[in-house]
Amino acid sequence: MMVAERRKLIKDLLFKNKSVKVSDLVELLNVSEETIRRDLVQLEKAGIAEKNYGGAILIEDSPYIPVILPVDERKLQYSREKEVIGRAAASLVKEGQIIILDAGSTTWFVGQHLPANGNLTVITNAINIAEECSKDETASIYLLGGKLRRNSMSLVGPQAETELKKYSADFVFLGTSGISLRQGFTSSDLYEAEIKRGMVSAGQKIVVVADHTKLEKAGLTTFCDFEETDIFITSDLTDKKILKEIEDTGVEVIVAPLSGESFN
Structure with missing residues (x-):
């Protein structure tokens, strides 16, 4: 290093x-x-x-401390884009399947658009996603245990990692802090990266969802490389050249259309 x-x-x-x-x-x-x-x-x-x-x-008053918005505020950033990405991801899910949802603002939208009355089994480390998915009374919800990270309303740590070893899911849906052609999909938090790795090991199909701002950014650590990823879902605001390079690694790229709309 x-x-x-x-x-x-x-x-x-x-x-x-x-x-x-x-x-x-x-x-x-x-x-x-x-x-x-x-x-x-x-x-x-x-x-x-x-x-x-x-x-x-x-030093608590250091001007260099980064400001990380809580997940409820992050949902408001590029919310329309994240919603169409989430809807596209959720459309992959069929009745009766087992899915794992990572904590995050884009994965929250995946949970929001899952098939209604689909008799799904949903496993997540995110309190807000578990709450959203619980609106479907046919769904079985499993919330992983661990230490609460308030900014993401997620549970992390060895307990959650151990629990993930018990599961085998049809789909795993993961958010990402950054996407680098050299490093793959990355996280800015070491503990969340470990949970994501555990989720990757528990899934048959690995799906990463991200808005266009995550491209060509690198977080602290890689949680999943392109070889481990089956599908990447983003919007058509994302640079097509970069998407082609990701596709060339063998990842299926799904682009949710947003042409002509503006975002903040």
Whole structure:
């Protein structure tokens, strides 16, 4: 791992957990204590962290802390685009099937447009998606356990990962923070990436859904490469050249039409 990648990972852990321990980072990144301490010195100089004896704490009023909108607010961004993507994804599902839905704003729209009275089995780590899917009284809903991440209303951690090993689903629907031709589908959160990987292992067909803003962005870590993905669904606002390159990797690309409409 390059120095810049390592320091970005430490910075993201600081943003998430408010503190880091040298011993934990040594084990996670497989480097020496001296290397980690140098990284923390640089983050301190950048005004992001304050070093202490065993590690560092986040400087809460740092101007570099990213603003991550709650999932209910993210649903409002490009909502029409996400809705048509969600409808296109949901149309793949047939009566009686088992599906896994990842937490996220676009996957919420998938849940909203699932076939009515379809006797579906829905497995999710997202509280808001479980609530949405529960409106269909014929659906069996399984909510994975774990630690709650409030911004995404998702449950993450070893408990959820263990539970996923019990399931085999017809479809897995995943959102993504970014899509890179080099890295595949990526997440900006290490813990959510682990859940996504577990979902990939539990699915027969892997479907990634994303609006056009996610293209040519790379998150912190890859959760699914193109070889593991069966279908990618986006809108016709997405660059056709990039879609062709994704298609060339063997992924089926479905484009939901939105021509002539504007988004904010």
